[in-house]
């Protein structure tokens with residue numbers, strides 16, 4: 726498979742190592758120093774584009790892939806207010822698009838555990854819930870995209886929570902997400918339910934970026950040749 730990497734930072738490099746080891750060819754490594762490669766002529770040479778850049782640039786990069794008729798896997802976080810627009814354009818232009826706030830297989834299993842726990846807690850109002858996420862200090866967005874996904878899953882199930890806030894909160898209807906930034910943390914997410922009697926905490930801890938990168942390559946292999954809008958639930962049949 727021929728891959729165009731859009732964004733050649735920490736994730737772009739980790740993805741290249743895994744894709745190459747699996748026998749794929751990275752034909753473009755597009756970053757700030759060679760942005761002229763982000764055009765139809767170059768992108769259309771790839772079977773799939775994998776986009777890991779910044780909250781400010783993901784949206785226009787994805788649209789460029791649609792123009793070039795190349796399916797795109799996107800892992801950039803912090804731009805999701807534009808996701809409905811991207812989905813509409815994807816369908817309108819008959820393109821392939823797969824977004825995940827977290828490509829790690831372990832985190833995608835953790836998402837399902839979080840949903841089930843929230844479902845069980847929906848009838849146990851004596852438990853309050855809060856979340857903590859820890860990432861490296863270079864991370865631009867807070868809370869993490871993964872924390873937002875986890876929070877949305879909890880809000881879907883728990884009627885007693887009306888929304889999330891990115892701070893400690895004493896308002897019972899607010900789901901508090903605490904963001905910590907310390908090196909070298911690749912990504913830790915914990916959800917804690919607390920009652921007067923006990924606590925239940927579930928935690929996912931990434932030991933490196935390998936899980937994110939491996940998941941992104943699996944997603945690209947899966948998306949190759951497909952049209953439509955997909956998530957890791959489709960890839961992993963969860």
Ligand SMILES: NC(=O)c1ccc[n+]([C@@H]2O[C@H](COP(=O)([O-])OP(=O)(O)OC[C@H]3O[C@@H](n4cnc5c(N)ncnc54)[C@H](O)[C@@H]3O)[C@@H](O)[C@H]2O)c1
Pocket residue numbers: 731732733734735736737755756757760763777778779780782786799800801802803825826827828829937
């Ligand atoms: N979904 C996941 O599983 C997952 C995992 C890790 C990181 N992320 C997200 O991926 C994104 C990138 O993370 P990272 O750790 O690689 O960051 P990084 O800062 O190491 O790399 C980003 C790269 O994008 C480049 N870039 C900026 N604007 C660009 C543009 N217009 N075109 C091409 N390249 C451009 C930068 O020069 C930089 O090299 C972040 O949003 C992060 O939150 C997602």
Ligand SMILES: O=C(O)C1=N[C@H](C(=O)O)CCC1
Pocket residue numbers: 802826827860864865868869870871872911912
């Ligand atoms: O390193 C990052 O940045 C990460 N971003 C994603 C997020 O915001 O959830 C996934 C974890 C690592």
